[in-house]
Amino acid sequence: MTQLLMLRERGIRFIKEYETWFTIGGKFVGMMFVFTCINNNIGYFPALCSMPVTLLLAMVCSIIPSGFIVFITGAVTAAQMMKLSMPIGIVTVMVMLIIYLLFLKFSSRFTLVLLAVPVLMQWHLQFMVPVIAGIIFTPYAFIPAVAGMFIVKFLGCCTAAASLTGTSGSINYEGIITALNTIFSQSLADKDVWMFAVAAAVAIAVGYFVSRISFDYSWYIGLAAAAAAEIVTAFLAAQYLGVSSVYAVPGAVLGLIVGAVIQFFRCVVDYSRKEYLQFEDEDYYYYVKAIPKYLTLSTLPDPEPSDGKKHSVIQEAGKAAGSARDNMKKIVNNRKDSE
Amino acid sequence: MLNANKIRWMTRASIYEKEEGTTDLSRNSYYASDYVRYCLLKNFISVTVAAFLILAIYCLCRVEYVMTLAAEMNLGPFFRQIAFIYAIAIIIYTAAGIVLYTWQYHSSRKRLKTYYRMLKMIERYGQEDGQ
Numbered sequence: 281m282t283q284l285l286m287l288r289e290r291g292i293r294f295i296k297e298y299e300t301w302f303t304i305g306g307k308f309v310g311m312m313f314v315f316t317c318i319n320n321n322i323g324y325f326p327a328l329c330s331m332p333v334t335l336l337l338a339m340v341c342s343i344i345p346s347g348f349i350v351f352i353t354g355a356v357t358a359a360q361m362m363k364l365s366m367p368i369g370i371v372t373v374m375v376m377l378i379i380y381l382l383f384l385k386f387s388s389r390f391t392l393v394l395l396a397v398p399v400l401m402q403w404h405l406q407f408m409v410p411v412i413a414g415i416i417f418t419p420y421a422f423i424p425a426v427a428g429m430f431i432v433k434f435l436g437c438c439t440a441a442a443s444l445t446g447t448s449g450s451i452n453y454e455g456i457i458t459a460l461n462t463i464f465s466q467s468l469a470d471k472d473v474w475m476f477a478v479a480a481a482v483a484i485a486v487g488y489f490v491s492r493i494s495f496d497y498s499w500y501i502g503l504a505a506a507a508a509a510e511i512v513t514a515f516l517a518a519q520y521l522g523v524s525s526v527y528a529v530p531g532a533v534l535g536l537i538v539g540a541v542i543q544f545f546r547c548v549v550d551y552s553r554k555e556y557l558q559f560e561d562e563d564y565y566y567y568v569k570a571i572p573k574y575l576t577l578s579t580l581p582d583p584e585p586s587d588g589k590k591h592s593v594i595q596e597a598g599k600a601a602g603s604a605r606d607n608m609k610k611i612v613n614n615r616k617d618s619e
Numbered sequence: 620m621l622n623a624n625k626i627r628w629m630t631r632a633s634i635y636e637k638e639e640g641t642t643d644l645s646r647n648s649y650y651a652s653d654y655v656r657y658c659l660l661k662n663f664i665s666v667t668v669a670a671f672l673i674l675a676i677y678c679l680c681r682v683e684y685v686m687t688l689a690a691e692m693n694l695g696p697f698f699r700q701i702a703f704i705y706a707i708a709i710i711i712y713t714a715a716g717i718v719l720y721t722w723q724y725h726s727s728r729k730r731l732k733t734y735y736r737m738l739k740m741i742e743r744y745g746q747e748d749g750q
Contacts, residue, residue, distance in 0.1 A: 371679075374672045381669040386719065460680045 397428030407531025414487020
């Protein structure tokens with residue numbers, strides 16, 4: 281365990297030392313995943329799908345604040361949809377604006393959740409996100425998680441119905457109305473989104489509240505409870521709605537593992553040394569439970585020194601003790617003189 | 620000589636300033652009621668814009684139905700229904716906004732109190748260094 285903790289501490293120190301570069305690199309890799317996902321699924325704009333443009337966009341996103349990343353991603357998505365069909369592109373922009381104004385405005389900090397769901401949906405691992413988000417974020421993370429899933433399904437319906445709107449040369453008005461009716465009726469009635477919404481809401485709430493109860497290993501138990509709650513809720517919702525919940529199990533289990541690793545790097549405490557304190561001031565009486573964090577590198581004992589090193593340490597300690605003794609003698613003599 | 624405790628407090632203070640400090644300090648420039656009202660106004664504008672967009676999409680999807688109502692000069696009940704739904708949305712968002720923005724303001728005040736305590740500690744260590 282000590283070896284593992286030292287490894288963790290070294291890892292954290294290394295990351296902190298090059299924090300700026302790690303942040304930029306992480307954002308760059310993440311945005312490459314996002315833009316590749318967009319290009320693979322709705323890549324109708326050849327110029328935006330080319331590798332240099334994707335690299336450039338990912339580089340720009342890696343150095344700008346998270347809030348702007350959502351706007352760039354939205355703009356790229358809208359451009360792709362406009363290339364497919366102008367009316368559908370305009371409706372896509374309107375829908376994204378509605379989602380932002382009504383829901384995402386309250387949870388603009390959770391850009392990561394919003395973008396992670398569509399990327400993970402490629403491998404059917406979207407159920408990972410609520411399990412992790414319940415521990416790391418607040419229950420508001422439910423909104424961007426469901427919004428991300430809804431946008432993917434909505435874009436899927438748009439792509440399927442685009443042929444009804446006519447070619448770019450001739451616009452078919454009746455076709456556009458039929459396409460819009462099809463898109464909204466299909467995307468609002470998509471049972472996968474409803475199942476995910478219910479499972480995500482329960483998982484995030486359970487994870488958040490269990491991890492904040494005061495008992496040992498509450499973070500890890502919170503993760504396990506969130507994963508279990510998500511699987512059970514997804515199963516029940518799938519039974520009720522008549523859809524498949526088979527992807528909930530691998531997603532929740534993987535979310536549990538990844539969440540445990542993230543939590544290990546966020547904070548590790550030593551439950552064997554927990555203390556209960558009671559004290560009071562003018563206004564309150566306090567019952568405090570204090571759990572020390574695990575020893576860090578600076579306080580952990582050094583590895584066994586070699587014989588040469590031991591010898592030099594002993595010599596230095598001897599010198600220090602000698603000089604301390606001399607100083608004490610001087611102080612005592614000075615006192616005697618002054619008396 | 621470097622004062623390790625002072626550096627520790629300064630680091631904490633600068634981390635806070637970098638992460639949440641800017642938002643908290645800007646919130647602190649308002650009274651609680653003014654901050655909540657200002658956010659509710661923004662909330663109202665957002666909901667209104669979103670409502671117009673939803674109405675536009677609805678009219679596009681149901682253009683035949685809307686045109687029939689217009690031809691029959693019977694748009695009154697339709698608009699009354701829309702106004703009712705809009706009013707309910709505004710009430711829900713305002714109620715949620717009051718709770719959320721009040722909580723946000725008081726959380727910011729709590730964090731700022733801790734931040735001012737940090738600044739006091741830094742000042743105290745600075746005075747000790749001066750002596």
